Amino acid sequence: RHSGIFRYTVGQRRGLNLKDRPDGPYYVVRLDPSSNRVVVGKREDLMARGLRADSINWVSSRPSDAPFRATIKFRYRGEEVPGHVVPVNADTADFIFDKPAGPIAPGQAAVAYIDDKLILGGWIKEAIRD
16 A cells, blocks of 8 residues: 555655565556556666657757667666667657666656767656566
8 A cells, every 4th residue: 555656756765665575675666557556676677678758859960860879868866878769750769778777767857968969858758678
């Protein structure tokens, strides 16, 4: 039971009022507003091979319609992650990481750089896990 899904964020570890497992703490892995569920799991469950972002804003000139290499950042204090950006349409792009990374939290910002130049930014819609 929980006191409202709005009180939780994907990746959250503190304030869950759950006893930690012997192999580590619980994390919020997914929020399901339609069923009012807060899904918890291990840290590994937060990892994804990429993310889909929408409401894309091309800050610099768009390199091309083809995928391109970039450095990706998706958490305010998160590390930059190497990977590539795959434009889906003018408003949406997939950010595919070289190695799984996380946690991916829908609703937060994601940006891509080429060298030190900001290329685009958007809002995380979902994690790409498969």
